[in-house]
Amino acid sequence: MTVFHFFNCAILTFGPHAVYYSATPLSEYDTLGTSIKAAVVYLATALVKLICLATFLKVSESDSFDPYQEFLKALIGFIDVAGLYFALTQLTHRNISQNHKFQAVGLGWAFADSVLHRLAPLWVGARGLEFTWDYILQGLEANANLVLSISLAALGSLMWLRKNKPKTLIPIIYLSAGIVATMPSITSYLRRGLGWHFPKVVGFELFTSLVMAFISWQLFSVCQRPSV
Numbered sequence: 001m002t003v004f005h006f007f008n009c010a011i012l013t014f015g016p017h018a019v020y021y022s023a024t025p026l027s028e029y030d031t032l033g034t035s036i037k038a039a040v041v042y043l044a045t046a047l048v049k050l051i052c053l054a055t056f057l058k059v060s061e062s063d064s065f066d067p068y069q070e071f072l073k074a075l076i077g078f079i080d081v082a083g084l085y086f087a088l089t090q091l092t093h094r095n096i097s098q099n100h101k102f103q104a105v106g107l108g109w110a111f112a113d114s115v116l117h118r119l120a121p122l123w124v125g126a127r128g129l130e131f132t133w134d135y136i137l138q139g140l141e142a143n144a145n146l147v148l149s150i151s152l153a154a155l156g157s158l159m160w161l162r163k164n165k166p167k168t169l170i171p172i173i174y175l176s177a178g179i180v181a182t183m184p185s186i187t188s189y190l191r192r193g194l195g196w197h198f199p200k201v202v203g204f205e206l207f208t209s210l211v212m213a214f215i216s217w218q219l220f221s222v223c224q225r226p227s228v
Helices: 002-023 032-056 067-077 079-089 098-125 134-160 167-181 183-193 198-224
Strands: none
Touching (some): 002 098, 032 079, 032 098, 067 079, 098 134, 134 167, 134 198, 167 183
């Protein structure tokens, strides 16, 4: 039963990444190499963030919300944006369209995040003797992160690769990217500042990911239209 629970949670956590790759044109255009490169960039970015967190943040003895510490975490979190910029603009990609490029980068980014932050806890905890909903919720959280990562990659693609976008949309694009980039700080405030329980936070992440995906899709569609 414990192994069955582990595999269920693992499929829920990592399965949507494989489904997204195989069910979209990404598999037809063989963008796996782009996703792998993006995953490597994510791991390097995570290492830089870890060094910065260890250098500039002090270890808190309580689990209370510290605005100054969270502000520093949010600033350090923007290293992810720099990593995405590098993955989208500096890496050599196959001859694929901008549409497929940001999806492949976002997919690799989200998969690496799930492996780094959820594989070990899943392996240790989900095989325990006592059933818990925590790892199912972590799988749902990974799905929300997948949607947010692809949304952020889409917005980054508009910011850095799309030159002829409507000027009226530029503030909305940057604002949306800022919201997605600061989601870890927002959810941290909900948990530690407002005392939200994990299921409620995951529900918020799922809802927000769908909203930001819709906004990103609309912005990308408008910017794809030929200018008159």
